[in-house]
Amino acid sequence: MSDEELDVAYNVRRKAGPELFDRHMARYKDMSEHAVDGLPGHPGIVYDEASGERLDVWGVGGDGLRPVFVFVHGGYWVALSRGVSSFMARTLHEQGVATVVPDYTLAPAVTLEEIVRQVRASIAWVHRHGREHGLDPGRIVVGGSSAGGHLTGMAMAGGWQAPLGLPEDVVKAAMPFSGLFDLRPLTRVYVNQWVKLDLERAAALSPALLPAGYRCPAVIAVAEHDGTGFLRQSRRFQPHWGAGELMVVPDRDHFDVVLDLADPESAVCRALLGLVRAT
Template sequence: MLYRNFQTQTELDFQYNPGELGLDIPAYMNFYATNSAKVRDKLRCHLNVAFGPTVAEHLDIFPATEPNSPILVFIHGGYWIMGSSKDFNFVAQGLVAANVTVVVVNYALCPKVTIDEIVRQNRSAITWIYHHAESFGADPNRIYVAGHSAGGHLTAMVMATDWKNEYGVPDNIIKGGCAISGLFDLMPFPYTWLQPKLQLTWAEVLRNSPMLNLPEKAGSLLITYGGEETSEFQRQSQDFLTAWKEKGLTGEYLPQPQENHFTAIKGFLDADSPLCTAILRQMNVSSIKLQESRK
């Protein structure tokens, strides 16, 4: 079932607006920004690398310590209306320590652009990374994608791309994805507080709902979300994973029972966290503990 029987916008907003739950959102944003600044100071990085013609289309690249590393492309959240790559650079910390190159994508936001355009920009970013990976010491044949919230939606959308026919790159360019607290059914959003900025048409809802655009073939999918999130956020992920697997695609669920919508990505700070461990396993990369035990 793609939607529930909501009667009012207030009911929908309670489910989809984290601010309605009394969470201290500015404190979480400060946590992201502070840790991102620390990571930029600590790790080697190439910032604001253009992948498209507009100012918003750029990448922050955090190369691994060894050559020919796998790549984790991270797509930030913010309901398609807020946030930037710089707010989420902290996601590089744990994975770079495990010898994974991390690339954080920046993209234009609604209402300046549409969700159609945001999807296109992220697909273009993946294409650029494939063509330029060797220039920053990474392996173009081991690209994985992860995203949080709206970034989880965008992760699913790039995994469903007709890469060969639309971008002239291999169909299996993305080997796997991790969607964290994602949004896979856009049908509720024209009826929420977001609509004045999103300006979603029904055609856009249909084109950009991953639940309605499952690929015939795709890499493995890891789904995770916080156990303290609203029932609708949990339903979105559960329903999408079920549909993904019913399509015959490979999917896995990672529980994070103690986390909320904002803390579900804090595991990126620690290579041995359950989140990083699951992503590294998907990449067939040893965790830090396992690497050290082999020395």
């Protein structure tokens, strides 16, 4: 593909246009604030001493340990935060599921390798300290959107768990949305001015090119009206993973598909709850 074609395939903000993009971002913020207003939880916990990054725990209850959905926000690794990424927390709480939303240091302040390390550290924190906060460390489901979908894929990959003292199956199920699973094309698009990848590093950070280890159940979700690059990546990653299904969500775009997690009647939310219950 030419550089221009790659930009069309992966520049979903331009595809949406400024008005629609701003409306989506306002929904992220408003829905997240509403979701956690009065919700039992433990916000602002430092999960990684090296970086000082924090996470929020939402939707814990007095009925014993709850399965947990760890949601990793998107923003092409350079934007957004946990504060606008908890829009599903109330819905999941009502279904008996807790939500953990970690921040990670944004590029270009750190490398993408460091961002991956931090996200994996957040999962390690849930496994080690979850019980103290009402979370079941044996029932961790990880998901994320866009760049968060890539980071979900890096949590699904094998080989990182043992050095952190974690079981290979610490991630019991996964649901990446509009994920980036092969980063090599991104070395030629605008986002690389911040993440600064070469082909060798891009390959080493690509879930589709890494050994899988334990193949957890997964739903690989992507929007019908997503960027063509994201659609192509999801369709290729699903058979590579080999332990999940591809869900192309109709009438949704790159930014609003993940908001369906706040609607318990949506196919997206039902799919996530199915993964949780299967743990």
